[in-house]
Amino acid sequence: MRSTRVRIAIDAMGGDNAPAEIVAGALRAQEELGVDVLLVGDPQQIEASLKQHTQSSSLEIVPSEGAIEMSEEPLIALRRKPKASINVAMDLVKKKRADAVVSAGHSGAAMAAALLRLGRLPGIDRPAIGAVLPTMIAGKPVLILDVGANVDCRPKFLEQFALMGSIYSQYVLGVAEPKVGLLNIGEEPNKGNELAIQTHQLLEENPNIPFIGNAEGRDVLSGHFDVIVCDGFAGNVLLKFAEAVGEVALQILRQELPRGLHGKVGVSFLRPNLKRIKQRMDHAEHGGGLLLGVAGICIISHGSSQAPTIFNAARLAKDAIDNEVLDRIAVTSRLAES
Amino acid sequence: MRSTRVRIAIDAMGGDNAPAEIVAGALRAQEELGVDVLLVGDPQQIEASLKQHTQSSSLEIVPSEGAIEMSEEPLIALRRKPKASINVAMDLVKKKRADAVVSAGHSGAAMAAALLRLGRLPGIDRPAIGAVLPTMIAGKPVLILDVGANVDCRPKFLEQFALMGSIYSQYVLGVAEPKVGLLNIGEEPNKGNELAIQTHQLLEENPNIPFIGNAEGRDVLSGHFDVIVCDGFAGNVLLKFAEAVGEVALQILRQELPRGLHGKVGVSFLRPNLKRIKQRMDHAEHGGGLLLGVAGICIISHGSSQAPTIFNAARLAKDAIDNEVLDRIAVTSRLAES
Structure with missing residues (x-):
């Protein structure tokens, strides 16, 4: 087991019910799972959602600018909005400030951002969504x-x-x-x-x-x-x-x-x-589904996700981290290659 | 509308509940749809099933020998058993003794038998099951x-x-x-x-x-x-x-x-x-499904079919014949080709 607490970056701007339901799910995850949550999004909107809740929270807010809309073509949108919440969230994992990303936003954009910023695991040609x-x-x-x-x-x-x-x-x-x-x-x-x-x-x-x-x-x-x-x-x-x-x-x-x-x-x-x-x-x-095969833990939740789904997604992310899923995939797929 | 009664060949040996349920459905079709049914199969087994019913029937029995088992490879089995019920039923359509075939037997075998004995409609590369x-x-x-x-x-x-x-x-x-x-x-x-x-x-x-x-x-x-x-x-x-x-x-x-x-x-x-x-x-x-694109009306029913399904399959076949579906497909696909 890891000695430090698991840190999960949650895309507060992704999904039909963002940010209110995402924030509610994130609060519950931090409280019940013993993880540290980093909420990525527009600080004003996140603060407004946080005010709806009575519990005092130590959630860290990581500012981002804009989000990828469902109608946008992922690769173009990701390039045009380098500070979009999903890009910022992936960068947190890349810089080892977070261990995992949870997003209910554009699933194609989440996958593309993960591929571009984190890359694939060795031995894996194509990541898959489970x-x-x-x-x-x-x-x-x-x-x-x-x-x-x-x-x-x-x-x-x-x-x-x-x-x-x-x-x-x-x-x-x-x-x-x-x-x-x-x-x-x-x-x-x-x-x-x-x-x-x-x-x-x-x-x-x-x-x-x-x-x-x-x-x-x-x-x-x-x-x-x-x-x-x-x-x-x-x-x-x-x-x-x-x-x-x-x-x-x-x-x-x-x-x-x-x-x-x-x-x-x-x-x-x-x-x-x-x-x-x-x-x-x-x-x-x-x-939600796990994006399997990229060099980071990414949970892609349904666009219609409400707080319980985001909580469950964070739980999945924690389980994946605690059980060293990435290392296990990398080791096994390298074995298969050789 | 046609002046003569529609004649439907029903494969009495096909499906998990053959011949009892097939015969029961055929009897009901003949009675309620105003069609003539030709029951294809083992005469003794068909007679035994007919005895379970009180109504006097004028169903014609067309003898066949054997049936294609679900485990058999269609093309090989059809060749090895030329007098199998599905082969005999297709031949009835080919010889214009029947207007349609209904079978709840091996669907791959039914399709192969239809292709081999009836051929494709002009302008159709591949028949499909709907x-x-x-x-x-x-x-x-x-x-x-x-x-x-x-x-x-x-x-x-x-x-x-x-x-x-x-x-x-x-x-x-x-x-x-x-x-x-x-x-x-x-x-x-x-x-x-x-x-x-x-x-x-x-x-x-x-x-x-x-x-x-x-x-x-x-x-x-x-x-x-x-x-x-x-x-x-x-x-x-x-x-x-x-x-x-x-x-x-x-x-x-x-x-x-x-x-x-x-x-x-x-x-x-x-x-x-x-x-x-x-x-x-x-x-x-x-x-059941219609086999579309072969030069004959073939209804392929589910292997688990009971009497009501066979009755409904016969009704579909009658509707397809009454509405000249084959001619309409042939005309339209030829138009599309030219």
Whole structure:
């Protein structure tokens, strides 16, 4: 374990609910996780948000100027706004003033800023964004990567995703023996597109990857896999579909259940049960995705993040630091290279 | 409209519940749809299933020998078993003894048999399997294609899928002005992998395709799109994920709604509404996928199909025939070629 306190730079200007919800989550993280938070953003806006809270805080504010808007092209915007909050936050890690970055802002910009300012880990060609989804088995989430960083992939990239994912699963999500799967359209090794067929072979041959086989769409939420690798196109489609689908089911319930007189009477008896159903179907917030493969810990949270998500993101960052995830990935991927 | 009755060949040996459920669905189709059904399979097994039903039937039995197992490689198995039920059923269409085939057997084998025995429609490079999913808007399903026939696609294939899908949506699903979308990871035209970026341009330029833009994972079930095109890898993953998630949602309902005394009373008032919810969430209600682009009407139903699915599949087949879908695809794709 480290002797000093973990320091987390949180992008106070990123996301739909910035800075109020970000600040609220940051305060809670500092209080409950025993970490030091550096809030990066416009000092006036941050101070205004801090005033909404009664607890005295020792949060450090690191001033930045502007933020990257969702409509902006990341590379251009990052260059045009060198003092944007995400740039400043990454620089804190680069200068070793912080150990990790948490941002709910433009995810493409966060990835680009991380690549430009921190660089890649040795042995990793392409960083990936991992997302955690709940499965049918309570307390047994599945890590899916990549969910959007790399839309066109080579088999070697997916092999590296599998390596990084299994380390993350083991040392951050606490899975003793992670089971890695390859997203595919059938169980057999020869099933799938060119990418999947070639990746299957690489995964089977790599002794450092606990690969158990192909995962079909129906297996993603079964709880049989701890890590599922895919290209960023399929992963992004799947993630956004999964987030929306719970909402669809709830919508159908709201429309159909109260229909007719009998419906209205029935629903009046069911209020508590319906509330529990909503909780189980709602898209569970897991704090955010880890950007895996860059030379720094970066948690990319959903743009719609509220305080609990930012708190959870900070917790993920702390776990990743405490468990030396970066060193483990670097060592294992270098081994794989040699 | 045609003057003669529609004749549908149903593969009695295909699927997990063959032949009993297939026969039951076929009987209902013949009775309620005013079509003539030809049951293809082992006469003894079919007769035994028919005996379970009281209604006198005039179903014709067309004998076949064996069926393609799910574990078999389609092309090899089809050649080794020329009299397998799916081969015999396709031949009935080829010889104009039937107008359509319905099968819940090995979907890869059904596609291969259709290609080998019926061939492709002019102007179509690759047939696609379309699947219909319910959306958030009642009575407004979305057609997704391809869901597994072509795992590696060129932009031109997806353009042809869009053409076929919009015709199917209009003339079988009854959508007056179908809206076509491209499955992608963002709304902007320049988003996505190479395939998506190039396909976007083709779809925008084709005056015969009512293309309205990219559909992200979260938009698939929104009801804003009537047809969504994608390669068979992404489509298959999405379809199998969607089917599994619907079952999870129904399972949560079954567990949570009747809880406690109030729950039991409430549910007793809600039986008709719950039935409607099940219908809206259940993929079985949609009959199956149409194999689009081969020179014959082929409905490929889910392997787990029971009688209602087979009935619905026969209804889809009848609608496709009554509305001359094949001719319309052939004419439009030839137009697009010239």
